[in-house]
Amino acid sequence: xxxxxxxxxxxxxxxxxxxxxxxxxxxxxxxxxxxxxxxxxxxxxxxxxxxxxxxxxxxxxxxxxxxxxxxxxxxxxxxxxxxxxxxxxxxxxxxxxxxxxxxxxxxxxxxxxxxxxxxxxxxxxxxxxxxxxxxxxxxxxxxxxxxxxxxxxxxxxxxxxxxxxxxxxxxxxxxxxxxxxxxxxxxxxxxxxxxxxxxxxxxxxxxxxxxxxxxxxxxxxxxxxxxxxxxxxxxxxxxxxxxxxxxxxxxxxxxxxxxxxxxxxxxxxxxxxxxxx
Numbered sequence: 001x002x003x004x005x006x007x008x009x010x011x012x013x014x015x016x017x018x019x020x021x022x023x024x025x026x027x028x029x030x031x032x033x034x035x036x037x038x039x040x041x042x043x044x045x046x047x048x049x050x051x052x053x054x055x056x057x058x059x060x061x062x063x064x065x066x067x068x069x070x071x072x073x074x075x076x077x078x079x080x081x082x083x084x085x086x087x088x089x090x091x092x093x094x095x096x097x098x099x100x101x102x103x104x105x106x107x108x109x110x111x112x113x114x115x116x117x118x119x120x121x122x123x124x125x126x127x128x129x130x131x132x133x134x135x136x137x138x139x140x141x142x143x144x145x146x147x148x149x150x151x152x153x154x155x156x157x158x159x160x161x162x163x164x165x166x167x168x169x170x171x172x173x174x175x176x177x178x179x180x181x182x183x184x185x186x187x188x189x190x191x192x193x194x195x196x197x198x199x200x201x202x203x204x205x206x207x208x209x210x211x212x213x214x215x216x217x218x219x220x221x222x223x224x225x226x227x228x229x230x231x232x233x234x235x236x237x238x239x240x241x242x243x244x245x246x247x248x249x250x251x252x253x254x255x256x257x258x259x260x261x262x263x264x265x266x267x268x269x270x271x272x273x274x275x276x277x
Contacts, residue, residue: 004058004091005078009201012237014251015181017225018171026087027227028061028082029051029081029082029083029086029227029228030082030083030225030226030227030228031073031083031087031088031089031090031225031226032069032087032088032089032225032226032238032253032255033070033091033219033226033235033236033238034088034089034090034091034237034238034252034253035091035092035096035219035221035237035238035239036048036090036091036093036103036240037051037093037096037131037157038096038098038099038100038160039043039053039093039098039099039103039106040096040102041104043242043245044131044134044242045241045242046131046241046242047242048135048240048241048242048244048252049225049242050095050103052108052110052242053103053106054106054110055246056110056240056246056249057090057107057109057110058110059104059110059246059249059250060090060110061111061112063086064086065088065253066084066085066086066087066088066136066141067088067089067090067112067113068083068084068087068113069113069115069154070089070091070115070135070154070156070194070217070219071087071115071154071194071216071217073089073217073224073226073232073235074186074193074216074217075242076228077226077228077229077230077232078185078232080228081228082228083226083228086200086253088253088259089115090107090112090113090114090115090235091115091116091117091156091196091219092114092115092116092117093117093158093196094117094118094119094128094130094139095116095117095119095122095123095139095140095145095158096120096128096137096138096139096140096160097129097139097140097141097144097267099116099139099140100140100144100145100147100148101142103210104148104151104153107153108151112198113152113153113154114153114154115153115154115155115156115194116148116153116154116155116156116158117155117157117158117194117195118140118145118155118156118157118158118180118184119139119157119158119159119161119162119180119194120157120158120159120160120183120184121160121161121179121180121183122138122139122161122162122181123139123140123141123142123145123187123230124139124141124142125139126138126267127139128270129162130162130198131255135161136207142187145181145187145188146188146189148188149188149263154194155184155188155192156182156183156184156192156193156194156195156196157177157180157184157192157194157195157196157215158181158196158198158263159168159176159177159179159180159198160175160176160179160180161176162197162198162199163176164198164199164201165177165197165198165201165202165206165209166201166202166203166205166206166247172211173205173206173209174192174198175211177195177209177210177213178213181195181214181215186274190265192215193215193216194215194216194217194218195210195213195215195217195218195219196217196218197210197218197219197221198221199221200220200221200222202207202220205238207233207234210233211267215233217232217233217235218232218233218234218235219235219237220234221236221239222234222236222237222240223236223238223257223258223262224236224238224255224258224262225255225258225275236251237254238258240252258261260271
């Protein structure tokens, strides 16, 4: 969408949606799951600068958001119980080394719980080749993963090799899902309850395989909020990008960017959205 809408038009569109949401409030009792990839000063859309990330985490705490661990959402979903007002969940995809170097100290400083989904087969190696237009980026080591886990960071599975699950044979599908579950659990020393679909690609078959593997929650890249009636294996999330100002971040939290994100996915042939909600 950034290639179609200039910065000014994007801001106008999000502000218009903010006004609409104030006039016609959305459903109460919803939560918003936000997600990051890298926390780094590199000029790449998937890299949020450490200074900006620190401002965002301070904003969550300073503005009184209820920052909830991802796994804690399942009880609300099982009981169709409304989430506390202004509930936000923080997640990271893939397991880049800068999640340890830059994000971890900031999360600890602001006492923000977070879940990091690991492309487990690459952890501890020299490269985490999961971004479409970038390679040569270091993943975390398992020692760093364990240190973060000891300090309250949760870890979920993101397959072994970040393959699009909807294209795999039944055996390969099972290996990517269950293999990542087992590897992360073994290295962290704790059960793995949460899963993230690579590139957001999932369908009914993938959804069932994830449930069969014993996960309790799975997240997508579909934009929007999580309602008390959302299917636990199709949680929507909101992407935080490098060029988001703190004002943009606040607008993403209130849903003002949801339609823009949905339009961008449709125009770009984004991830499918099975109707589990």
